[in-house]
Amino acid sequence: MLEIKNLRVRIAGKEILRGINLKVKAGELHAIMGPNGSGKSTLALILAGHDSYEITAGEVHYQGKNLLEMAPEERACEGLFMAFQYPIEIPGVTNLYMLKAGLNAARKHRGQEELDAMDFLKLVKERAKLVEIDESFLNRSVNEGFSGGEKKRNEIFQMAVLEPKLAVLDETDSGLDIDALKIVAKGVNALRNKDRAIIIITHYQRLLNYIVPDYVHVLVDGRIVRSGDKDLAVELEAKGYNWIESGAAAASGS
Amino acid sequence: MPTERKVIEELASKEYKYCFVTEIETESIPPGLNEDTIRLISSKKNEPEFMLEWRLKAYRHWLTMKEPSWQNVKYTPIDYQDIVYYSAPKSAGDGPKSLDEVDPELLRTYEKLGIPLKEQEMLAGVAVDAVFDSVSVGTTFSEKLGELGIIFGSFSEAVQEHPELVRKWLGTVVPSTDNFFAALNSAVFSDGSFCYIPKGVRCPMELSTYFRINAANTGQFERTLIIADEGSYVSYLEGCTAPMRDTNQLHAAVVELVALDNAQIKYSTVQNWYPGDKEGKGGIYNFVTKRGKCAGVNSKISWTQVETGSAITWKYPSCILLGDNSIGEFYSVALTNNYQQADTGTKMIHIGKNTRSTIVSKGISAGHGQNTYRGMVKIQKGADGARNYSQCDSLLIGDKCGAHTFPYIEVKNPTAKMEHEASTSKIGEDQVFYLNQRGIGTEDAVSMIVNGFCKQIFRELPMEFAVEAQKLLSISLEGSVG
Ligand SMILES: Nc1ncnc2c1ncn2[C@@H]1O[C@H](COP(=O)(O)OP(=O)(O)OP(=O)(O)O)[C@@H](O)[C@H]1O
Ligand SMILES: [Mg+2]
DSSP: OEEEEEEEEEETTEEEEEEEEEEEOTTOEEEEEOOTTSSHHHHHHHHHTOOSSEEEEEEEEETTEEGGGSOHHHHHHTTEEEEOSSOOOEEEEEHHHHHHHHHHHHHHHTTOOOOOHHHHHHHHHHHHHHTTOOGGGTTSEETTTOOHHHHHHHHHHHHHHHOOSEEEEESTTTTOOHHHHHHHHHHHHHHOOTTOEEEEEOSOHHHHHHSOOSEEEEEETTEEEEEEOHHHHHHHHHHOHHHHHHHHHHHHHO | OHHHHHHHHHHHTOOOTTOOOOOOOEEEOOSOOSHHHHHHHHHHTTOOHHHHHHHHHHHHHHHTOOOOOOSSOOOOOOOGGGSBOOEEEGGGGGOOSSGGGSOHHHHHHHHHHTOOOSHHHHTTTEEEEEEETTEEEEEOSHHHHHHTTOEEEEHHHHHHHOHHHHHHHTTSSSOTTSSHHHHHHHHHOOBOEEEEEOTTOBOSSEEEEEEEOOSTTBOBOBEEEEEEOTTOEEEEEEEEEOOOOSSOEEEOOEEEEEEOTTOEEEEEEEEOOOOOOTTSOSOEEEEEEEEEEEOSTTOEEEEEEEEOOOSEEEEOOEEEEOSTTOEEEEEEEEEEOTTOEEEEEEEEEEOSTTOEEEEEEEEEEETTOEEEEEEEEEEOTTOTTOEEEEEEEEEEESSSOEEEEEEEEEEOOTTOEEEEEEEEEEOOHHHHHHHHHTTOOHHHHHHHHHHHHTHHHHTTSOHHHHHHHHHHHHHHTTTOOO
């Protein structure tokens, strides 16, 4: 589904991603962990099509297409979803209004008929239940006045409505209380299926107790320095990034 | 954001949508202005003597006045001798009695504009008094309104049929000597709308006028007069569209509203006159005097305006709050794009006790657009317990445009309470990107954000109008973000 080859990215003259390689198949759930500033959000934003970064080398293929050539909205319509680490507020634009526009844009893109207001409302209410979001949130302006945790939950709610093929969740767990964390995890698990791939960026192994990943990657200083299964996250939790970083130094030295 | 810029550039090259000229026989008089011109206009309209006197007095005063220069707009000087002061579709000479008599070409024009002039659309609840150049051509639903005692029709008709009402109220809110453009209007105004709601009557439908400037180099000098008698209510819509012209056209209208005891007038405008091309060439000069007088106790006047058109807009719908406990409101969205300039705002003059006013102004500037809010709140000595709330928000799209705010406050009564809030924000690239990520293209994303910004105002508009306003805003945003 997704293949990233030797991706190198710069911003403001600084190289942030320094040769990323990653393969994600349909049905898989990958977790990416790594210290602050290591480039995790940058990778997510590059996948979503943010264009303030300069891509100096590498390729990204998504469902057999050259992802880097597609406009952000085209990627979204092709089933790529990103849950933002810092969801932005859009005053005066309701969640419902935005989601209807987004969903129908994607349907149009796929040659499907647009959903009418009734069907859309039905879908939205059903998905709101999934992430246990109160219906009053539907008619509130996008993220405006939402608490930190509510914003994160709203991202997962949007994912549930848009039903992406590939979802990149950037630190959706941070800022959540323990109950909210469980609800979000339940939502994400409910959305896991054999056709959908999910990449979860997180700092905490705790989340991975609830959402069990197939693979865990450790991103340090713009490179994936270690990949493994869920046990890698446990080990990381116990030993910290220093353990990996010294290992990485050894690896690149050889 | 390069992609954003590209979309916007493409948008900028779109042409004005209402670009067509109706071929229709018109009767015009030669350009130029002197006392004879005014006598000619008055006689063509078969006016009673008091009207001619009123016009001549205004003209003589106008000659002593200077064009104002304090407003924050720039334009090439207007040659007042080069304007045609009277132009009318020929068939209107004897006045169409019904829509069947109206030139079909004209009706097609209205159809293109999407004006619901036809009977079936009327059933949707809008009575339209359409002003085509200078003469009203079709007034619908007047009969039904007539049963309630409501008078709604062209100004010329009112002069013929209800001269006593016209004489009583004309110029009582905007005197003929009020300002340069109002004086000019008073001297030469060709037609407009007149509306009288009798005591205790709640007008059952939205009344509406569409203005359209057609003949080249025709100055437009409409005059609207609305009187809401005691305990009555009326909601009035004004919409405007003009076809593309190369030379700038002057529009100097006057609107007067009078609300007597316990009466309420809601006046909504959607203005989308030709704004000029991308370089700022052509377009309408819109210099308008709009003023309402809350003459009676507990009366209320609300102005809601969405201004997206014109090369230059200069307009300050105002309220004189004379009656005790009267209320004035001003809700405004003004959008300037390309080289458009807008200097708009309001005046709230508190004279009566416990008078209240609310001002909410949303200015959007894109391209090289310049948007100025100019508001005045005056609390007179006797206005015990007067209150005002003002909020002015500006949204900038790109970095070549400007927003300016000039709030003037004059308080002569210590019991007055004033609140003022202001904000300026830039449309965020991260907001656009967020919407992009949800599948929404940049063009739609920008108009979504702008519509969100204006929501507070759109809520004040009647339903159908709000939808139209949103569409208009999207069309007018062509060429934004830099
Ligand atoms: N616009 C920018 N200008 C300069 N530097 C930037 C910019 N955007 C990101 N960076 C830098 O790129 C590096 C990677 O940032 P990124 O947000 O991808 O880190 P992260 O791994 O997501 O960190 P965190 O765990 O704190 O969210 C950081 O050092 C950051 O300062
Ligand atoms: Mg991050």
